Amino acid sequence: MAVQATRMMDALDASAKTKTAIIDCDVHAYLGEGTLKRFLSPFWRQFYADHGRRSYDGSHYPRAVPQAARHDAWPPDGSIPGSSLSFTQEQLIDAYDLDNAILTPLAGAGEILNLDFGLAASQAINDWQLEDWTSKDSRIKGSLIVPYESGELSASEIHRLGSHPDFVQVLLIARTREPLGQRRYWPLYEAALEHNLPIAVHFGGTGGYPLTGAGWPSFYIEDHAGMSQSFQAQVTSLVSQGVFELFPDLNFVLIEGGFGWMVPLMWRLDATYKKLHKELIRVKDLPSNYIRKHFWISTQPIEEPLEDHQFMEMMEQLDMADRLMFATDYPHWDFDSPDRALPNSVPAETRKMIMSENARRLYDLPG
Amino acid sequence: MIDCDIHNEVPALSALYPYLPEHWVDYCEESAFDGPDADDYPETMATTYHPDYRRFFVDEAAPRTQDRVELIRDLVLDKWGITTGILNPSYRIHAIQSLDLAVSLATAVNTWQAEEWLSKDSRFRASLVVPSQNPVAAAEEVRRWRGHAGFVQVVLPVRSRMPYGNRNYDPMFSAIEEAGIKVAISFGGAPGNPPSGVGWPNTYFEIYAGMAQIFQSQVMSMVYEGLFDRFPGIFVVLLEGGFIWAPSLMWRMNKEWKGLRHNVPWVKELPSEYIRRHFRWSMLPLDASDNDLQNQEILNQMGGEDLLLFATDFPHWHFDSTHSIWPDYMDKGVRHKLSLTNPQSFYNLGID
Numbered sequence: 070m071a072v073q074a075t076r077m078m079d080a081l082d083a084s085a086k087t088k089t090a091i092i093d094c095d096v097h098a099y100l101g102e103g104t105l106k107r108f109l110s111p112f113w114r115q116f117y118a119d120h121g122r123r124s125y126d127g128s129h130y131p132r133a134v135p136q137a138a139r140h141d142a143w144p145p146d147g148s149i150p151g152s153s154l155s156f157t158q159e160q161l162i163d164a165y166d167l168d169n170a171i172l173t174p175l176a177g178a179g180e181i182l183n184l185d186f187g188l189a190a191s192q193a194i195n196d197w198q199l200e201d202w203t204s205k206d207s208r209i210k211g212s213l214i215v216p217y218e219s220g221e222l223s224a225s226e227i228h229r230l231g232s233h234p235d236f237v238q239v240l241l242i243a244r245t246r247e248p249l250g251q252r253r254y255w256p257l258y259e260a261a262l263e264h265n266l267p268i269a270v271h272f273g274g275t276g277g278y279p280l281t282g283a284g285w286p287s288f289y290i291e292d293h294a295g296m297s298q299s300f301q302a303q304v305t306s307l308v309s310q311g312v313f314e315l316f317p318d319l320n321f322v323l324i325e326g327g328f329g330w331m332v333p334l335m336w337r338l339d340a341t342y343k344k345l346h347k348e349l350i351r352v353k354d355l356p357s358n359y360i361r362k363h364f365w366i367s368t369q370p371i372e373e374p375l376e377d378h379q380f381m382e383m384m385e386q387l388d389m390a391d392r393l394m395f396a397t398d399y400p401h402w403d404f405d406s407p408d409r410a411l412p413n414s415v416p417a418e419t420r421k422m423i424m425s426e427n428a429r430r431l432y433d434l435p436g
Numbered sequence: 437m438i439d440c441d442i443h444n445e446v447p448a449l450s451a452l453y454p455y456l457p458e459h460w461v462d463y464c465e466e467s468a469f470d471g472p473d474a475d476d477y478p479e480t481m482a483t484t485y486h487p488d489y490r491r492f493f494v495d496e497a498a499p500r501t502q503d504r505v506e507l508i509r510d511l512v513l514d515k516w517g518i519t520t521g522i523l524n525p526s527y528r529i530h531a532i533q534s535l536d537l538a539v540s541l542a543t544a545v546n547t548w549q550a551e552e553w554l555s556k557d558s559r560f561r562a563s564l565v566v567p568s569q570n571p572v573a574a575a576e577e578v579r580r581w582r583g584h585a586g587f588v589q590v591v592l593p594v595r596s597r598m599p600y601g602n603r604n605y606d607p608m609f610s611a612i613e614e615a616g617i618k619v620a621i622s623f624g625g626a627p628g629n630p631p632s633g634v635g636w637p638n639t640y641f642e643i644y645a646g647m648a649q650i651f652q653s654q655v656m657s658m659v660y661e662g663l664f665d666r667f668p669g670i671f672v673v674l675l676e677g678g679f680i681w682a683p684s685l686m687w688r689m690n691k692e693w694k695g696l697r698h699n700v701p702w703v704k705e706l707p708s709e710y711i712r713r714h715f716r717w718s719m720l721p722l723d724a725s726d727n728d729l730q731n732q733e734i735l736n737q738m739g740g741e742d743l744l745l746f747a748t749d750f751p752h753w754h755f756d757s758t759h760s761i762w763p764d765y766m767d768k769g770v771r772h773k774l775s776l777t778n779p780q781s782f783y784n785l786g787i788d
Contacts, residue, residue: 133696247635248642281653282631282646284598290696291599291660294688295633298649302632302642309641329684333648333734337678337723341645344482344753348641372687374737375708379683382733386725403695 090425091407092434094367095271095324095396096161096170096209098202099136100194101152105176108193108200116186124180128275130289134402142400150400154202161399162208165407168425169434171237172198172211173271173324179217179242180274187216191226195236203235210432212240212269220256227257231264237432238267238322242274243299250303250310258316267365267431270303272296272325300326301334304360308338311351313359320431322365325398329372332386335360361389365431367396368423369405371412380412390419394428437518438779441622441675441718441747442508444523444553444562446471446545447499455544455551460537474528474593476624481640482753489751501552512750513559516761520785523553523562524591524622524675530569531626538567542577546587554586561783563591563620569627571604575611582615588783589618593625594650594677601654601661613669618783621654623647623676648723651677652685659689659710662702671782672715676749679717680724683737686711712739716782718747719774720754728765735765745782746775 106114134140138150142160151157162170176194181187191214198211213236215223223239230236239261247253249270261268273296279285280295300323313319338356346352352359366389374380384390397405411420429436446452449471453461463469477484485493492507493499513521527545532538542565549562564587566574574590581587590612598604600621612619624647630636631643631650651674657663664670689707697703703710717740724731735741748761755761762771779785 133699243634245634248632248637249634251638276634278630278633278635280633281599281657282629282633282650283594283596283600283653283657284602284627284629286599286653286657287602287661288699290692290699291656293696294656294660294692295653297688298652299633301649302634302637302646305642305645306634306637309637309639309645327684327688329687330681333678333681333684333723336680336725337648337721338645339725340721340723341483341641345641345644347482348639370688370691372684373691374683374687375690379733379737382730382737383684386730386733 089421090168091165091395092169092171092425092428093161093167093397093399093407094171094394094428095173095369095398096157097151097398097400098157098172098174098198099149099151100176100197101148104197105190105193108197109189113186113189122186122190123182124177125182125275125277128280130292132289137402138400139402139404154205157399158206161397162206167208169428170209171432172202172209173240173269174198174212174214175271175273176214178214181216184216184219184222188222188226191215192229195226195230199233199235210237211235212238213266214240215257217241217254217257218246220254223257224260227260227264227266231260231266236266238269240269240271243270243272243296243303243326244274244276246276248302248306250306250312255315258312258319262316262319267320267322269322269324270300297327297330301330304334304364305338308356308359309349309352311349313363314351314353320363320365322367322431324367324396325369327370327372328366328387328393329383331360331366331389332383361392365392365394365427367394368410369396369398370403371405371410377412377414381414384415390422391427393423394431395424437516437775438520438746438785439512439516439518439748440522440673440745440779441720441749442512442521442523443750443752444504444508444525444549446525446527446548447501447504451501452541452544452548455547456540460540472528472531472626474531474624474626476526476626477752478640483644484753485751486753493751501548505553505556508750509557512748513557516748519559520561521559522588523549523560524620525549525563525565526622526624527565528593528624528626529565529567530593530596535567535570535573538569539573539577542567543580546577546581550584550586560586561588562586563589566590566608568592568608569597571606571608574608578608578611578615587617589620589673591620591622594621594623594647594654595625595627595631597627597629599654599657601657601659601663603661606666609663609667609670613667619670619672621651621672621674648678648681652681655685655711655715656689659707660700660703662700664710664714665702670714673718673745673782674715675718675747676720676752676754678721678723679719679738679740679744680734682717683734686738712743715743716778717744718749719744720747720749722763724763731763731765741770741773742778744774745779
């Protein structure tokens with residue numbers, strides 16, 4: 070009881086401090102025990118029981134904490150963090166009075182090697198989001214899970230549910246089997262665009278390759294920090310393969326990759342483009358122009374410069390204040406609290422855009 | 437003035453025959469093997485040769501080492517008044533799967549450098565190539581040249597089979613530390629694994645631009661895996677990977693360390709402190725923006741005036757004119773540091 074009371078006091082305290090509207094673009098919902106089975110058809114339920122779910126191996130780094138979760142994020146009923154709607158409401162959505170919470174379920178469906186089962190699992194996870202989350206709380210929006218290594222199967226799932234108002238984007242994982250600009254993913258983009266859905270790319274996953282272009286690192290800290298290099302490879306591929314010439318209205322959302330690297334990446338791509346542009350047969354513009362037009366980026370984790378004034382230098386260089394979207398990454402250990410995530414140097418108007426208005430615009434959420 | 441990155445490429449495998457054991461010469465002749473298959477610098481790509489230099493390379497009928505020596509004397513040392521030029525061949529020993537051949541080729545390339553470069557001009561210094569895929573063999577090659585004043589560092593390709601912080605490399609770094617020479621990590625490599633964590637890209641553009649991320653991965657590995665705690669005498673210069681990403685990498689690495697330092701308890705200081713102490717960057721490519729104020733900000737954020745080393749990167753096309761090798765945003769004081777005091781102190785070069 071005492072713990073509950075303290076949590077409520079914290080929540081009241083937090084909501085009093087937080088005056089600006091907040092949309093959280095990275096809220097993890099996890100499948101609880103037995104949930105996947107509940108949403109699979111009898112055929113796939115049996116298949117799952119007989120064969121399990123097989124994925125890539127060789128990428129196991131013990132996380133810092135169980136489920137990579139905050140110690141206080143374990144629901145009182147003993148279920149895993151992020152699996153209880155009521156506890157997520159209490160600890161996050163109500164506590165910080167969020168306008169909206171965008172669910173980013175990390176259920177690994179896209180990494181299932183058997184693509185047919187990957188599709189079945191994706192469908193189950195999407196149905197679960199509707200039934201257990203979005204239909205019970207209108208503040209919560211879902212992300213369509215797809216078996217992204219097959220553009221065609223992904224398109225079929227996007228066509229099944231892509232126009233449901235509770236889904237605001239398609240969700241991929243940063244480490245795919247090939248860079249995302251490659252042809253195999255284009256049917257997925259085409260389908261998403263038909264339903265006017267952005268493509269979100271979230272931290273994590275494994276596509277069966279070492280994390281780095283120099284082989285496997287040894288520790289979780291490297292796996293965690295090193296994901297930003299994979300994000301850079303994805304942005305580079307999307308731009309250089311001409312995806313935005315093929316799909317001029319397509320938007321990408323980069324979630325939990327940080328954004329300090331975006332400035333040097335843009336400069337380097339532009340500089341390289343000036344010399345090697347002839348090889349990029351579909352590209353017609355400077356890479357940075359595509360990036361500023363087609364990419365949106367979630368805030369957490371925010372790079373912390375050595376000196377305070379350097380943060381606003383970076384923001385000026387980035388010139389994407391209209392594209393940054395606040396995220397907590399609840400219930401993970403590296404959670405960013407809405408009332409203290411952004412440095413004090415961020416001006417009020419920019420703060421408002423980042424905390425809510427950019428996401429409201431991208432996802433067309435009610436004001 | 438000291439130029440920290442001049443490429444002295446092996447013109448043809450046959451140039452190494454005088455320094456290879458006879459059975460390998462026979463083997464190469466019989467098998468038509470013509471050297472490692474790395475394609476870091478495809479001849480057709482714009483970045484591979486500065487437009488002013490391209491004709492010297494692509495029109496070469498039967499390239500000879502002595503012609504290359506002359507070329508570098510004329511176009512680099514004499515032209516820019518370089519007092520010390522550090523040679524750095526991109527010969528990808530680590531791409532040769534047959535270890536015995538790789539070991540012999542490494543020795544041959546190094547002997548070729550000693551005989552046909554270092555002995556020809558006292559302004560030259562050179563970089564040892566080693567079979568880094570086998571750190572014990574690499575250590576032997578480093579020890580073979582211990583005390584040779586011409587070799588100031590070991591050059592490792594940034595693309596590797598395992599990141600360089602991995603403890604498997606300890607025998608190699610131990611030998612390098614004992615020899616008192618530096619480590620250069622250079623653009624490229626052909627280790628066989630993809631150049632990104634998301635597989636193989638389609639274009640050279642992506643591989644070229646993406647090389648910066650592999651440099652970032654190596655910095656992370658070497659700091660987080662404790663290389664500098666095990667070998668405090670190891671100092672690394674990153675060649676031709678750009679430097680503008682250094683500030684954001686330091687910020688990210690510091691932040692991760694605050695959250696996950698129990699993962700790597702040997703890392704006792706902020707990662708940015710290790711980086712500033714143990715890493716230097718060659719200044720090319722600049723990857724500059726059009727806004728010199730912002731270029732200046734990046735330089736200040738990384739403390740670049742103390743960490744960058746001047747380089748022409750001959751014959752690659754990374755500076756925009758043969759008339760001005762400095763960007764406007766670097767003032768006279770910065771230029772002096774980059775071209776003289778920084779490399780002098782990094783390489784312990786005496787003042788001539």
